[in-house]
Amino acid sequence: MEMVIKVTKDIDKNMKESINTxxxxxxxxxxxxxxxxxxxxxxxxxxxxxxxxxxxxxxxxxxxxxxxxxxxxxxxxxxxxxxxxxxxxxxxxxxxxxxxxxxxxxxxxxxxxxxxxxxxxxxxxxxxxxxxxxxxxxxxxxxxxxxxxxxxxxxxxxxxxxxKPEQEKVVIYGTSISQGGCATRPGMSYSNILDRMTNYEYINLGFSGSAHLEEKMAYVLKEIPKKYLILEVEANNTVNSLKERLPRFLEILDGENIILISHFPHPHVLINKDLKNAIDTNYLFQKSFPNVTFIDGRKILKELNYDETVDGTHLTDLGFYFVARFLIDYIK
Amino acid sequence: MEMVIKVTKDIDKNMKESINTxxxxxxxxxxxxxxxxxxxxxxxxxxxxxxxxxxxxxxxxxxxxxxxxxxxxxxxxxxxxxxxxxxxxxxxxxxxxxxxxxxxxxxxxxxxxxxxxxxxxxxxxxxxxxxxxxxxxxxxxxxxxxxxxxxxxxxxxxxxxxxKPEQEKVVIYGTSISQGGCATRPGMSYSNILDRMTNYEYINLGFSGSAHLEEKMAYVLKEIPKKYLILEVEANNTVNSLKERLPRFLEILDGENIILISHFPHPHVLINKDLKNAIDTNYLFQKSFPNVTFIDGRKILKELNYDETVDGTHLTDLGFYFVARFLIDYIK
Structure with missing residues (x-):
């Protein structure tokens, strides 16, 4: 016996909530x-x-x-x-x-x-x-x-x-975007799309509003055996905090296969020169580390002309799909 | 003076609600x-x-x-x-x-x-x-x-x-999908993406759970001056209701530039033979009208391997973007 416990509107059966049983x-x-x-x-x-x-x-x-x-x-x-x-x-x-x-x-x-x-x-x-x-x-x-x-x-x-198959691991450390904000459903965060596109197990350490590059976090990341470490750490750092913390963070993680992704496109660079300058500065800074595979986040989503987010910052399924499709070339 | 009226969590300033003023x-x-x-x-x-x-x-x-x-x-x-x-x-x-x-x-x-x-x-x-x-x-x-x-x-x-510029019109008649279910924000329904990609004004007549091909609706569509009429009408019809109503509907609209799109991919065809048979039957039926530009909805989204919806039926920004990008070749 099944019972509908909550419906949205009777006008579209496909728009109904799932059924409790x-x-x-x-x-x-x-x-x-x-x-x-x-x-x-x-x-x-x-x-x-x-x-x-x-x-x-x-x-x-x-x-x-x-x-x-x-x-x-x-x-x-x-x-x-x-x-x-x-x-x-x-x-x-x-x-x-x-x-x-x-x-x-x-x-x-x-x-x-x-x-x-x-x-x-x-x-x-x-x-x-x-x-x-x-x-x-x-x-x-x-x-x-x-x-x-x-x-x-x-x-x-x-x-x-x-x-559970034995698989090598890819670890992702990042912001709300890496945590999956704002996929329409769990399977559509970029780490979960990559999980299906490649033969690795993904450890998602994306934290909304965070990725502040604490030394302690670097040691936590270091202790996880992994093939690749993806870092998406710009969005919640200032130009100064990134300059101050990223070198030490990368030093602790020396020897890892690090893929460092800079800021995804933000449409407010069109109306906010300070934001544009900060992102340009952070881009050049992150690009400067010799033992890191650097990816310009703006390039990944360029063809979408800023339609890849729900609010200027957080990627939708559209943005996440393009990010995952781009990254598979770096995850062999 | 500004006042924050509702916030989600203090943990991520970017995750906060908009500000009331x-x-x-x-x-x-x-x-x-x-x-x-x-x-x-x-x-x-x-x-x-x-x-x-x-x-x-x-x-x-x-x-x-x-x-x-x-x-x-x-x-x-x-x-x-x-x-x-x-x-x-x-x-x-x-x-x-x-x-x-x-x-x-x-x-x-x-x-x-x-x-x-x-x-x-x-x-x-x-x-x-x-x-x-x-x-x-x-x-x-x-x-x-x-x-x-x-x-x-x-x-x-x-x-x-x-x-308001004077522009020719494209009219869309369809289901919840054409109404925009489930874009993450209004600009990402396929009609609104097309609105930005092409030089037309779009009249969206997508209705959730509907598009039942009433004769009266055909006359309403007929009276709107337009360059193209896009029909996405399969999802809420049965095989029989589509067979019964679509010919008369198209007859009333004879002489229009009609683009008829069949069902977008539905993953349940993999586990539900009746659904697969219905979609296959509807595909062949809709393809059979000589004076209509027919598009196989499954083809538009094939490369996304069923990741284009939030629930198997309703497209996300990812699905809508691919639909719009496909349709621009048909809207000259």
């Missing part, structure tokens, strides 16, 4: 050893070290976290308790607090369902009426909310198992 | 004869004829409506009263109830500000600290809410005037 399934706890996208053993949290008040808060947002499972289930549900409902006007509820399900099809993960709901506790039927062949799925976690509990549910007679 | 400006009513994107003289509403309960409701959503103005203002504000705050989990508040401001730069309109707020009545400072040169702007209206009142405000000593 009864307990005719068995539930599997997602807090387990098969989670991908985590470097430390701390539940759904991304760090186990204190960095700053902001980062300590935001590291509970499981951006980049995901899990693989295989099942012959006819019905797949998700049940989650998160810290809050949607709280930002420039990001969908799904992007902030939702989960995205991808299906492996012809060796590629394809978006197949999401949690179209805006509540802090929800149970959603992701798929039903599936045939009973074995299928492989990947589930992406919310980008901008702490997750208290989360479970995947399948019909009682279904086979089900999580699995 | 005091009355140190002069206000210009946006309900005037310079509005673009409207075929009938009915305020911000898109129709003046009753079609169906759904369409009569949705025609009050000013999708595609926009206005040009020029000013040497140092401060630009907007004040609006809309029917509601955000009501959908898969679309940002900005996309549903917000306004987007574009600045003319090198003969192209460039996104420059938006209303980062989620309230049914709001006053937002779009830009400030501008130099006092004359600038040209275009303001896009909300995609998914009725607008009761809206005003643009500039500093008291600024020059200000609306203007």
């Amino acid at each position: 009864s307990e005719d399934v068995k539930w599997f706890d997602l807090n387990n050893k098969y989670l991908r996208g985590l470097a430390f053993n701390n539940g759904f949290s991304r760090l186990n070290t204190s960095i700053s008040k902001n980062v300590d808060y935001l590291q509970r947002h499981p951006s980049g976290v995901n899990i693989n499972f295989q099942t012959n289930a006819k019905v797949i549900k998700i049940k989650a308790i998160v810290d809050n409902s949607s709280y930002m006007s420039h990001m969908t509820a799904i992007g902030q607090i939702g989960f995205d399900l991808y299906l492996l099809n012809n060796n590629k993960f394809v978006f197949i369902s999401t949690t179209k709901i805006n509540q802090k506790e929800y149970t959603v039927t992701l798929l039903n009426n599936l045939d009973d062949t074995n299928k492989i799925f990947r589930l992406y976690f919310p980008l901008y909310i702490g997750v208290k509990e989360a479970y995947i549910g399948v019909n009682l007679d279904a086979d089900f198992s999580f699995f | 005091s009355e140190d400006v002069k206000w210009f009513d946006l309900n005037n004869k310079y509005l673009r994107g409207l075929a009938f003289n009915n305020g911000f509403s898109r129709l003046n004829t009753s079609i169906s309960k759904n369409v009569d409701y949705l025609q009050r959503h000013p999708s595609g409506v926009n206005i040009n103005f020029q000013t040497n203002a140092k401060v630009i504000k907007i004040k609006a009263i809309v029917d509601n705050s955000s009501y959908m989990s898969h679309m940002t508040a900005i996309g549903q109830i917000g306004f987007d401001l574009y600045l003319l730069n090198n003969n192209k309109f460039v996104f420059i500000s938006t209303t980062k707020i989620n309230q049914k009545e709001y006053t937002v400072t779009l830009l400030n600290n501008l130099d006092d040169t004359n600038k040209i702007f275009r303001l896009y209206f909300p995609l998914y809410i009725g607008v009761k009142e809206a005003y643009i405000g500039v500093n008291l000593d600024a020059d200000f005037s609306f203007f």
